[in-house]
Amino acid sequence: MIRFVLRRLGWAAVVIWFIVTATFAMLAAIPADPARVLLGPAADAASVARARAHYCLDEGVLVQYGCWLDRVARGDLGESYHSKRPVAQILAARAWPTIQLTLAAIVLQLLAGVPLGVLAAARRGRWPARAAEFVELIAQSAPSFVVGTVLLYVVAYRWDLLPIGGYGEGGWDRLRHLALPAATLATLGVAYYARAVRVELEDVLGSDYIRTARAKGLPERAVIVRHGLRSALGPLVTLIGLDLGVLLGGAFVVEQIYAWPGMGREVLQAIARLDLPVILGAVLLSAVAIAIANLLADLAQVWLDPRLRD
Amino acid sequence: MLARVSRWRVSRRLAIGIAWVGSLFLVGLIGPWLTADPIARDLERGLTAYGAPIPPSSEFILGSDQLGRDVCARLVAGAQTSLSIAALATVIALAVGLTVGLSAGYAGGRTDGALMRLVDLVLAFPVLLLAILLAALLRESRFAGSGAAIVTVLAAVGWTTIARVMRDKARVLARGEMVMAARAAGASPARIVLHHLLPNLFGLAAVLAALGFAQNLLAEAVLSYLGLGVPPPAPTWGLMLYEGRSYYRTAPHLVLAPSLAIFVAVAAFHVLAAGLRERFDPRAGSRAGPAVVP
Numbered sequence: 372m373i374r375f376v377l378r379r380l381g382w383a384a385v386v387i388w389f390i391v392t393a394t395f396a397m398l399a400a401i402p403a404d405p406a407r408v409l410l411g412p413a414a415d416a417a418s419v420a421r422a423r424a425h426y427c428l429d430e431g432v433l434v435q436y437g438c439w440l441d442r443v444a445r446g447d448l449g450e451s452y453h454s455k456r457p458v459a460q461i462l463a464a465r466a467w468p469t470i471q472l473t474l475a476a477i478v479l480q481l482l483a484g485v486p487l488g489v490l491a492a493a494r495r496g497r498w499p500a501r502a503a504e505f506v507e508l509i510a511q512s513a514p515s516f517v518v519g520t521v522l523l524y525v526v527a528y529r530w531d532l533l534p535i536g537g538y539g540e541g542g543w544d545r546l547r548h549l550a551l552p553a554a555t556l557a558t559l560g561v562a563y564y565a566r567a568v569r570v571e572l573e574d575v576l577g578s579d580y581i582r583t584a585r586a587k588g589l590p591e592r593a594v595i596v597r598h599g600l601r602s603a604l605g606p607l608v609t610l611i612g613l614d615l616g617v618l619l620g621g622a623f624v625v626e627q628i629y630a631w632p633g634m635g636r637e638v639l640q641a642i643a644r645l646d647l648p649v650i651l652g653a654v655l656l657s658a659v660a661i662a663i664a665n666l667l668a669d670l671a672q673v674w675l676d677p678r679l680r681d
Numbered sequence: 682m683l684a685r686v687s688r689w690r691v692s693r694r695l696a697i698g699i700a701w702v703g704s705l706f707l708v709g710l711i712g713p714w715l716t717a718d719p720i721a722r723d724l725e726r727g728l729t730a731y732g733a734p735i736p737p738s739s740e741f742i743l744g745s746d747q748l749g750r751d752v753c754a755r756l757v758a759g760a761q762t763s764l765s766i767a768a769l770a771t772v773i774a775l776a777v778g779l780t781v782g783l784s785a786g787y788a789g790g791r792t793d794g795a796l797m798r799l800v801d802l803v804l805a806f807p808v809l810l811l812a813i814l815l816a817a818l819l820r821e822s823r824f825a826g827s828g829a830a831i832v833t834v835l836a837a838v839g840w841t842t843i844a845r846v847m848r849d850k851a852r853v854l855a856r857g858e859m860v861m862a863a864r865a866a867g868a869s870p871a872r873i874v875l876h877h878l879l880p881n882l883f884g885l886a887a888v889l890a891a892l893g894f895a896q897n898l899l900a901e902a903v904l905s906y907l908g909l910g911v912p913p914p915a916p917t918w919g920l921m922l923y924e925g926r927s928y929y930r931t932a933p934h935l936v937l938a939p940s941l942a943i944f945v946a947v948a949a950f951h952v953l954a955a956g957l958r959e960r961f962d963p964r965a966g967s968r969a970g971p972a973v974v975p
Contacts (some may be wrong), residue, residue: 385802386801386802386805389802389805390805390806393806394814397814397815397818398814398818400818401817401818508948508951508952509948511947511948511951512895512944512947512948512951513944513947514899514902514903514943514944514947515903516902516903516906516922516940517922517940517943517944520922520926520929520936520940521936521937521940523929524929524930524933524936528929528930616807617807617808617809620807620810621810623809623810623813623903623907624903624906624907627906627907628926638810638813639813639907642813642814642817650814654810657807657810658805658807661805661807662805
């Protein structure tokens with residue numbers, strides 16, 4: 372068990388290093404000059420040269436890379452080219468909105484996706500199953516910006532039920548601002564969770580222990596919920612782990628539509644400004660989030676299914 | 682004769698998928714000849730007296746956009762652009778994924794380990810972030826201004842899951858009795874791969890291609906929506922949405938028309954993929970990884 376965890380940790384470290392290094396390489400390959408972007412087209416050559424020297428942009432790529440890695444190892448993510456504030460501070464301000472959005476979306480995915488999958492598997496071949504599959508197809512085919520814009524237009528603008536965008540003041544107001552972004556973000560996940568539950572249940576409902584459970588007179592509802600759903604937990608945990616990791620890196624489209632002040636908007640802005648320290652910091656953070664989430668999902672998997680302990 | 686008939690028998694779902702996708706391609710192929718010029722601005726008739734987009738009317742079936750261009754014509758031309766970008770990216774991703782997966786699965790051992798570690802590493806990248814970074818990188822390069830940049834991004838992101846799934850299947854086949862028999866009969870590795878493995882991967886490849894097509898359509902639209910896709914004035918659905926999004930209150934048709942087009946096209950490929958999966962390999966692609974879209 373300990374060897375399993377250690378091996379996973381080692382691999383996670385390699386993955387994080389690879390992601391950060393690949394990002395650095397891609398950014399270094401962009402031919403545009405960050406100093407020029409920073410100062411604008413009107414700046415004279417002397418100030419551009421000064422800015423280049425200040426941010427070590429005149430050194431070779433490898434020196435810059437080593438310099439950055441060294442600072443990160445000492446816990447310093449550097450400061451933004453654009454706002455001059457420390458990157459850690461910028462990202463910390465974006466973390467909490469992103470976490471709220473992520474958790475809300477995952478809760479919604481579970482609340483909608485699991486019942487949908489159960490319905491599709493339990494009423495197989497009859498109309499509720501067909502309806503559930505249809506909902507699945509729609510959720511799968513509607514991209515987030517389509518769902519987002521339609522919800523924005525209908526619910527927020529036409530019906531005026533919820534705010535059009537922004538972060539809200541906290542408490543009830545925050546929940547009202549969170550509702551549409553979370554629902555939009557959850558749409559695709561609902562389809563994936565429903566599919567995972569359906570596939571797993573269809574597999575399991577034909578097996579012997581389910582027949583035993585039915586034979587001993589357990590009501591169908593209890594058979595499905597207590598015996599069938601238990602085996603769907605594994606795939607669900609994997610999906611939640613994947614979602615946690617990816618969503619904590621920021622929901623680029625949804626945050627853009629609803630002006631939600633999360634990581635995604637910060638990264639997009641930073642890419643537009645070629646604000647390299649912010650991009651690298653955000654990528655590092657999201658790589659770490661993904662690694663931790665995957666590790667937790669693997670551990671939960673082993674805990675759920677003792678056969679996996681080798 | 683009997684075997685032949687059953688081989689080409691098509692389920693209803695697959696038939697619907699093929700017809701749906703086929704009509705999309707038909708629209709993309711011949712539609713542009715039947716509609717107006719998608720790029721021509723008509724500032725006199727194409728805008729209201731106040732300079733606002735015209736809602737759907739008898740003259741403009743789907744209305745006009747903020748520059749007085751015919752939305753219907755742009756939608757049809759966008760079908761051509763979006764479908765060709767997605768098609769090209771899918772073909773490249775499939776070729777790379779198939780090659781990598783097949784070599785890893787057939788060779789096994791070290792080659793397999795190394796190639797799959799590489800796939801794992803690329804897969805560990807947050808997909809959308811990788812696409813955004815690549816798009817930002819290529820935007821500054823020589824490719825800028827053409828569809829080549831976006832095709833490269835989509836293919837670079839898309840080959841990994843294909844390679845993974847192909848490798849699993851090829852591995853099972855390569856250890857099976859069929860390959861053992863072929864080897865005993867003296868078949869060369871090249872012959873085994875081309876004549877025994879490849880034909881058996883065809884069904885899986887078809888499923889993955891349909892799923893990949895849907896993914897690429899979505900990803901192209903997402904990147905365009907974030908301002909990182911094909912540059913204007915080329916009409917793609919994502920770009921139309923991106924340009925129309927600030928008019929969603931006054932001219933919702935600018936948002937609804939491309940939204941619906943993307944939705945209908947992606948759904949078509951999902952139905953096709955479901956039909957193909959039923960036909961060839963019931964469990965294929967059920968673990969094809971998360972989508973690009975969050």
